[in-house]
Amino acid sequence: xxxxxxxxxxxxxxxxxxxxxxxxxxxxxxxxxxxxxxxxxxxxxxxxxxxxxxxxxxxxxxxxxxxxxxxxxxxxxxxxxxxxxxxxxxxxxxxxxxxxxxxxxxxxxxxxxxxxxxxxxxxxxxxxxxxxxxxxxxxxxxxxxxxxxxxxxxxxxxxxxxxxxxxxxxxxxxxxxxxxxxxxxx
Amino acid sequence: xxxxxxxxxxxxxxxxxxxxxxxxxxxxxxxxxxxxxxxxxxxxxxxxxxxxxxxxxxxxxxxxxxxxxxxxxxxxxxxxxxxxxxxxxxxxxxxxxxxxxxxxxxxxxxxxxxxxxxxxxxxxxxxxxxxxxxxxxxxxxxxxxxxxxxxxxxxxxxxxxxxxxxxxxxxxxxxxxxxxxxxxxxxxxxxxxxxxxxxxxxxxxxxxxxxxxxxxxxxxxxxxxxxxxxxxxxxxxxxxxxxxxxxxxxxxxxxxxxxxxxxxxxxxxxxxxxxxxxxxx
Ligand code: SF4
Numbered sequence: 001x002x003x004x005x006x007x008x009x010x011x012x013x014x015x016x017x018x019x020x021x022x023x024x025x026x027x028x029x030x031x032x033x034x035x036x037x038x039x040x041x042x043x044x045x046x047x048x049x050x051x052x053x054x055x056x057x058x059x060x061x062x063x064x065x066x067x068x069x070x071x072x073x074x075x076x077x078x079x080x081x082x083x084x085x086x087x088x089x090x091x092x093x094x095x096x097x098x099x100x101x102x103x104x105x106x107x108x109x110x111x112x113x114x115x116x117x118x119x120x121x122x123x124x125x126x127x128x129x130x131x132x133x134x135x136x137x138x139x140x141x142x143x144x145x146x147x148x149x150x151x152x153x154x155x156x157x158x159x160x161x162x163x164x165x166x167x168x169x170x171x172x173x174x175x176x177x178x179x180x181x182x183x184x185x186x
Numbered sequence: 187x188x189x190x191x192x193x194x195x196x197x198x199x200x201x202x203x204x205x206x207x208x209x210x211x212x213x214x215x216x217x218x219x220x221x222x223x224x225x226x227x228x229x230x231x232x233x234x235x236x237x238x239x240x241x242x243x244x245x246x247x248x249x250x251x252x253x254x255x256x257x258x259x260x261x262x263x264x265x266x267x268x269x270x271x272x273x274x275x276x277x278x279x280x281x282x283x284x285x286x287x288x289x290x291x292x293x294x295x296x297x298x299x300x301x302x303x304x305x306x307x308x309x310x311x312x313x314x315x316x317x318x319x320x321x322x323x324x325x326x327x328x329x330x331x332x333x334x335x336x337x338x339x340x341x342x343x344x345x346x347x348x349x350x351x352x353x354x355x356x357x358x359x360x361x362x363x364x365x366x367x368x369x370x371x372x373x374x375x376x377x378x379x380x381x382x383x384x385x386x387x388x389x390x391x392x393x394x395x396x397x398x399x400x401x402x403x404x405x406x407x408x409x410x411x412x413x414x415x416x417x418x419x420x421x422x423x424x425x426x427x428x429x430x431x432x433x434x435x436x437x438x439x440x441x442x443x444x445x446x447x448x449x450x451x452x453x454x455x456x457x458x459x460x461x462x463x464x465x466x467x
Binding site: 020022062063064066067074075077079080103104122124125126128129130132133147148160162164172175176177178179180182183 | 226227229232233236237239240243244247248249250251252253254255291292293306333334335338366367368370420421422423424426427428429430431457458459
């Protein structure tokens with residue numbers, strides 16, 4: 001049932017993804033949440049280079065718990081994506097192909113996914129211990145001062161996600177819900 | 187009068203926050219097992235299986251269930267025959283939070299100046315402390331770490347009395363509907379009816395401590411809980427909001443008399459990472 005995909009993502013792979021597809025991701029992904037997004041977009045607005053090349057990459061919205069000694073990373077489930085809505089279209093414009101988070105995106109982001117041929121993927125919110133097990137290595141590559149919000153390069157293996165928004169306007173949060181909605185008589 | 191050193195409270199809280207963030211309650215685990223059988227969506231079942239596996243992994247690998255280990259909500263039920271010595275009780279509670287979150291490798295998610303600089307307090311203090319004086323010579327300590335995703339989807343309505351029972355139900359279901367996938371469904375819906383503005387919110391939060399699957403002793407409220415649960419599950423939100431028949435873990439209602447002019451309805455949403463642990467000192 002689950003399809004295995006590897007990063008970086010090509011246009012062909014993105015074009016083959018549809019809302020509702022269940023995927024296992026293997027390869028490199030980057031972490032970033034509110035503070036890191038703010039800094040990236042400030043650089044873009046100033047026309048300055050970014051600390052990471054976004055082309056073909058996936059950003060995972062996560063702020064992990066501190067790793068215990070000997071651990072690669074602490075618990076590492078997705079955070080609510082809506083807080084990144086203001087920033088995401090500027091990143092897809094630079095070639096970012098995927099985002100992993102939880103929760104709905106706004107219209108501007110959905111439009112950006114169509115425009116820039118990118119996808120929004122959902123990881124299971126609250127499954128931080130399980131998702132951490134699929135992270136093979138982690139290293140901070142930018143903004144170390146941000147602590148849990150620093151940008152990390154993660155190597156993941158069979159990281160489970162579901163396609164929420166595809167590049168054709170498909171939206172699993174809307175379609176999935178419609179499918180199971182029951183109009184009660186109350 | 188029983189004398190108790192507040193250091194005991196510190197130690198209890200430090201342990202309880204870590205336990206709560208690592209070990210999911212048996213009631214919630216049993217719910218996952220039962221819901222896997224009942225969920226109609228295949229993807230929904232897949233999510234519930236992940237949540238069950240996550241609870242097992244957290245327990246076995248000593249990792250937090252969720253990376254959002256929340257603000258530390260603490261309820262103290264202090265026996266009126268207890269004399270607390272050894273310093274300030276509030277400071278002792280905060281010290282317990284500081285110790286638990288730091289030594290237990292939990293994420294510190296508290297920021298000061300919330301509408302301005304939002305600077306991390308560094309140790310997850312202050313605790314969100316609620317105290318109640320009760321008969322007896324014991325101190326009950328309940329710790330309930332609360333994540334941001336679900337808390338953000340909560341709401342309070344100062345409804346008009348004319349809106350009645352139906353208006354209250356509509357407000358509650360609408361709150362769950364608007365929350366959609368954001369609070370990590372399946373969710374527990376805590377409801378506070380009546381009282382004043384702050385009492386309604388407190389009841390909605392306190393209601394979340396009830397055991398999943400338990401029946402409200404008041405048949406009128408039990409019926410209301412069932413009706414709300416049915417309406418919420420009919421929304422089709424499903425596990426992780428991907429569509430499905432299991433949206434709600436349980437609905438818990440607490441109630442107080444209200445002012446003749448008021449009908450407060452508070453809804454506190456709790457994600458499936460429904461973490462709380464308690465001890466009696
Ligand atoms: S809503 Fe709950 S399960 Fe979801 S990320 Fe927040 S704390 Fe974790």
